[in-house]
Amino acid sequence: MTQDDPTQTRPRVLSGMRPTGALHLGHYHGALKNWLRLQATHDCFFFVADWHALTTAQPQDRAHLERHVYDMVIDWLAAGIDPAQTTLFIQSRMPEHAELFTLLAMSTPLSWLERIPSFKDQAGKSPDSTSYGLLGYPLLQAADILIYKAAAVPVGEDQAAHVEVTREVARRFNHLYGQGQPLLTEPQTLLTETARIAGLDGRKMSKSYGNAIAMRDAPEVTAEKIRTMPTDPQRARRGDPGEPQRCPVWPLHELYSDDATLEWAAQGCRSAGIGCLDCKQPLIQGIQRQQAEWRERADTYLANPKQVHWIVEVGTERARAVARKTLREVRAAMGLSY
Numbered sequence: 255m256t257q258d259d260p261t262q263t264r265p266r267v268l269s270g271m272r273p274t275g276a277l278h279l280g281h282y283h284g285a286l287k288n289w290l291r292l293q294a295t296h297d298c299f300f301f302v303a304d305w306h307a308l309t310t311a312q313p314q315d316r317a318h319l320e321r322h323v324y325d326m327v328i329d330w331l332a333a334g335i336d337p338a339q340t341t342l343f344i345q346s347r348m349p350e351h352a353e354l355f356t357l358l359a360m361s362t363p364l365s366w367l368e369r370i371p372s373f374k375d376q377a378g379k380s381p382d383s384t385s386y387g388l389l390g391y392p393l394l395q396a397a398d399i400l401i402y403k404a405a406a407v408p409v410g411e412d413q414a415a416h417v418e419v420t421r422e423v424a425r426r427f428n429h430l431y432g433q434g435q436p437l438l439t440e441p442q443t444l445l446t447e448t449a450r451i452a453g454l455d456g457r458k459m460s461k462s463y464g465n466a467i468a469m470r471d472a473p474e475v476t477a478e479k480i481r482t483m484p485t486d487p488q489r490a491r492r493g494d495p496g497e498p499q500r501c502p503v504w505p506l507h508e509l510y511s512d513d514a515t516l517e518w519a520a521q522g523c524r525s526a527g528i529g530c531l532d533c534k535q536p537l538i539q540g541i542q543r544q545q546a547e548w549r550e551r552a553d554t555y556l557a558n559p560k561q562v563h564w565i566v567e568v569g570t571e572r573a574r575a576v577a578r579k580t581l582r583e584v585r586a587a588m589g590l591s592y
């Protein structure tokens with residue numbers, strides 16, 4: 255980044271995602287859409303949290319990690335994340351995060367990490383598969399955030415506790431080592447409205463439930479998935495009236511259909527004037543249209559993997575410059591600059 259780069263005066267936001275495989279509509283509407291908005295107005299750092307993925311990955315997942323990392327970056331680019339406006343990088347390429355994590359660990363009370371709900375649940379359920387890495391998960395996340403002095407972190411509700419602990423870690427560090435002025439920035443949480451999109455079985459869309467529509471699913475795959483998606487159970491037969499508010503398909507409809515279509519569908523549903531397959535048709539087309547746009551962008555990157563590696567390379571070096579500077583300050587404040 256050069257000195258007169260306009261992004262330098264924009265507030266910095268940072269967010270990360272674990273590479274768990276092809277992104278789906280839940281990721282797009284729950285996170286990426288928000289990232290797209292932010293990239294126009296903020297200095298955005300978006301990274302692949304591959305270390306965090308190791309805390310939950312099974313050994314068989316690890317064989318696919320590299321593919322998942324690059325598939326995810328391609329999904330970001332396909333959605334319209336612009337590498338010229340944002341800094342894209344990979345966590346494991348930044349040992350600086352691990353150094354800050356170690357330094358922060360020395361002053362973080364164990365109880366702060368033990369009380370994080372995700373840790374408590376896991377430790378309660380299966381203590382034997384609860385790793386030290388999982389306990390450290392939120393602190394590593396704190397290091398990810400604090401090393402860039404991010405002003406804000408766009409995350410879903412499930413991550414809010416982690417950003418909260420990040421604020422506490424920063425506050426404590428500043429208190430212990432700040433010598434009157436805050437060295438680390440307490441980040442704001444930018445809570446993403448997670449329109450809870452239902453998956454194909456009516457539960458929350460999630461890869462682990464196997465109920466997701468991938469951003470790059472083929473048109474016929476999407477059509478089949480929507481066609482077989484459950485609807486309002488009271489519309490068992492075509493002649494029975496239904497209620498869109500009870501229908502798992504409806505939140506998707508609201509995302510993809512214009513007012514007139516929604517009106518037609520709601521009215522047709524309540525009066526039993528249309529069948530569920532009629533109702534789903536415009537939705538299928540809406541999703542397919544968006545997927546076509548994503549696939550088109552993805553295809554240009556898939557045809558040119560070197561370009562994707564280069565984008566990550568540039569982002570990683572950009573991020574590293576910022577991370578190194580913060581670490582120098584932190585080391586000095588802790589009396590470690592010898």
Ligand code: TRP
Nearest residue numbers: 268269270271272303306395398
């Ligand atoms: N824990 C986040 C998740 O699972 C990913 C993540 C890691 C992250 N480090 C971060 C998100 C820093 C925001 C900021 O979704």
Ligand code: SF4
Nearest residue numbers: 485486501523530533
């Ligand atoms: Fe759902 Fe549409 Fe069927 Fe009503 S008509 S139950 S909204 S799919």
